[in-house]
Amino acid sequence: MLSFPTDGNLSLYLHIPFCTTCCSYCAFYSEPVDATKAYLQPYVDRLEKEIRACKAHLDRFFTIFIGGGNPGSLTADQLRRLLVAAKADASDEVTIEMNPETFDETYFSLFAEGLVTRLSMGIQSMDDPTLIRLGRNARREDNLRSIALARQARLQYGIELSFDLMVCLPGQTVDLAIADLHEILMLSESDHISLYCLTVEEGTELALQVGLGNTTVLDEDGQEDFLQKMWSELRRLGFEHYEVSNFCRNGKKSKHNQVYWRLDNYLGLGSSAASTLTEGSLARHYTQNQSLQEFALSQCFSGYEEEHVDANQQIEEYVMMALRTNAGIDKQVFAARYQKDFDCLFASAISSLDSSWYSDTIQFFVLTEYGFMVIDEILLRLALEIS
Ligand code: SF4
Known part of the structure; x- marks a missing residue:
């Protein structure tokens, strides 16, 4: 069992490390779902047990975030089991990430039952050649379909929407990125956008292609110029730049992400998930070190490595997170x-x-x-x- 404060607000992060395939720029831990299908059910079984054991010590989780990977690798029933175990209907905000290629109406029941209140979708680009270069599974057609569904879910169930968009991509112009932004906002009427600048992470397919000279990425000045123009357009459209990569209108900030930026307490469950927990002057991290296969087949709460955070490190982490926000x-x-x-x-x-x-x-x-x-x-x- 993990040790965590049971008084005050505690948030929950659940990691679902299954993806359709691996995107060329991605350095997060995930595995292709086709090759790991056999582990899906045991993975959910163990995660559900861990959630129940933690929830037994709490009235509720303040916020919940199911991320990945692609949580859309799980069925609505599998996700429901996790959300019911966490008593998600008592939380202030419950966000689920979904990739366009796997999002469909079968997930609407989670919104209808009040188990999910916020949908975060990784669109990244509306341009097929760009999506292909990124190694994304979704194409423009998938993006259009899933944005329309997300909008329908917002109108029917009052959920909040957020879309991820990537910029400074090989071959992408500012005009193309602004056109993507306009199209997403016009189709979805979303009040939240996460805008990420492409970074070349070591060990990725993108890094290999850049190293071979097959792909070129913008230099620092080019990136700054690109970002300035995107940020200025978002401002013109009425968005508040409330975190380095996050923008909202009408006060629709992500409550869960603010927990990270304030360094409030959150528990991360699932393969490769991380937790940050502070009680008085004591702070600790847990990092889950098992592969998804090991996680699925091992005992509950095995593989979580505890690290005590000294006073200087606590200050460094706090400053690092707080300065990301406009607060x-x-x-x-x-x-x-x-x-x-x-x-x-x-x-x-x-x-x-x-x-x-x-x-x-x-x-x-x-x-x-x-x-x-x-x-x-x-x-x-x-x-x-x-x-
Ligand atoms: S869908 Fe997300 S987590 Fe999965 S490989 Fe692509 S970027 Fe990584």
């Missing part, structure tokens, strides 16, 4: 949490930053959009100060 760091909250004065701790690092990257008041330290663009550099300088 930034509330210095009072920081002082109450770590018994340290933010201004004293970071004065020297902050004085080395370009003043256009941040806003610093008596109460808040917040990055500007220029700051979001160079967040890695900023975090590096602040981290040096902690160590």
Whole structure:
């Protein structure tokens, strides 16, 4: 059994590491579902038992997120078992990720029963040549069909929608990306967009192709220019840029993701899932280290490795997450949490930053959009100060 605080809010993340096939840029752990079908049911069985054992100590989970991989590799009945075990209808927000190629009306019953309140769909691009280059399984036709279904689900059951879009892709122009954004918003009327810049991760097919010179990606300046134009268009369309990669209208922020960015407590169950749990001054991570096959065939709660997080690491993680958002760091909250004065701790690092990257008041330290663009550099300088 894992150890976690039973008072206060605890969120739950469930990892479903089954995908149709592997996208060329993806460095997340997942395996093709066709080759691992035999493990689906035992995987769900163990996950359900672990959820029940954890839920027995709690009234409810604050928020729930089922991600992957592609949770659409599971049937609606299999997902229902997990959600009922977690008593999802008592949670403030329950998000499920779905890939367009597997989303259909069979999942509508989960919305109708109040077990899922938010649907997050990885569209990435509306352009077939781009989707093919990315190694995506869905094509434009799948995207159009699934966006229409998502909109129908929103109208029928009042669920919230979010769509993922990727930019700075090989062969993609800003005009093409903006046309994708407009089309998704026009078809779905979504109030939430996650916009990701392509990154070349080591060990992926994309990295291999870039290394061989078969694919070229934008340099840093090209990426900045591309992102500035996308961010400006989203602003023009009425979206708030509330996290480096996330935009919302009408206050429709993701409650679950805010748990991560505030470093609030969440429990991650399933192969390769991670947890962050803090009680007073003690913090720990759990990382699940089993492959999906091992997870499916092993005893409940085996394979979760516990790591204690020291005081400096806690501060580093908090700063790293909080600065991703447009709420930034509330210095009072920081002082109450770590018994340290933010201004004293970071004065020297902050004085080395370009003043256009941040806003610093008596109460808040917040990055500007220029700051979001160079967040890695900023975090590096602040981290040096902690160590
Ligand atoms: S669908 Fe998502 S998790 Fe699966 S391979 Fe593609 S990017 Fe990775």
